[in-house]
Amino acid sequence: MGVTAAEVWQALERVMDPEIPVVSVVEMGIVRNVVVDERGVAVTMTPTFAGCPALDVMRRDIEAAVRGLGAACVVQTVLSPPWTTEWISETGREKLRRFGLAPPPRLSGGPADVTFFEPAPCPRCGSTRTQLRNAFGPTLCRMIWYCDDCRDAFEQFKAL
């Protein structure tokens, strides 16, 4: 087997989240582990939102990326520990912002406080004069906000 774990990680850096095509599955914290041995490559991934329709696409894209290196690939899905938005990397968060999607609020240790949402800074103008319009959005992972300065809606990645 000629491929190394580092090469696999590199290839996975180019596999994008189909719903947010600027951020890779590695930056999203979806890829949890890569093991290379004589049988091939075993990738462990974890779902973001359990019902996310992009999960199967990501699994296929991950498999295809590893096979593209000429290695056999098995993708295993684990639920534990449950995925959290804290696993999105700094560069991932910056890419989300540039994509127009406010990054998820930081969780200080505990789970997301869903009874109260801090005003999400507008990804266009940085204003915090924003109001939550809907804790649900066009995909499972997004909430809808309104920026009083831009006078336009924007979306934020939901904290999980």
Place this chain on the structure above:
Amino acid sequence: MIAPDLAAPLADRLLALADDELILAHRNSEWAGHAPVLEEDIAFANLALDEMGHAAIWYGLREALTGESADRLIFFRDAGAYRNTQLVELPRGDWAFAMLRQYLFDTAESVRLPQLANSAYRPLAEAAAKIATEERYHLRHSSLWLRRLGLGTAESHARLQAALDVQWPYARQLFTPLPGDAALVEAQFIPDAAALRRAWEGLVRPFLAECALTIPDDALPRRDIPRTEHTEHLMVLLAEMQSVARLDPTAEW
């Protein structure tokens, strides 16, 4: 590997968990295009999809035990083989009815899942911990709506109270043990249903009172409905949900 005498009760329990999520997801999906405002259309579609995802997790755990696939179970079982509660199969009703049902279900999940997350059966514990992270958004949503409707206009209050009068007796079925549950409780796979129900009532009763609602008298003699019994509404739901898959059982998509 789990003890053979626990495998069958566990498969039954997982089926009950999965079927509740699936049928509620289906009822919620019926709101697509019908919710009172666009925002709620979006919210209910999300709720339905989340619940579908949770159902898939429970069916998946069951498949690991029995080898039966989710698609097979969902599309080729008749109503009598479904193990959901009657609460989730009742027709979608009006907005107050839908929101109340969601609230009663969400609160039941909010007491059940943290307990299941301590299950001695590790796959169950892991799945429950995962699902709990998402359910909190549902409960926030349905609680806000209950307050809005209960403390809103005379009409919204009347509709919500009417929904509660219908649903309250059904809700207790969420906590009715299955015949095999005792062995699972013994093995610390699942929590005791009576304790769960007490915790749930401790949460729900004061909140419903806060929403200016009166809980119907549950001293009424009413037997525990087993999950093997269904209303005619489930048959109608399944006839629609299963029709395409049954037209061509070998089709792939």
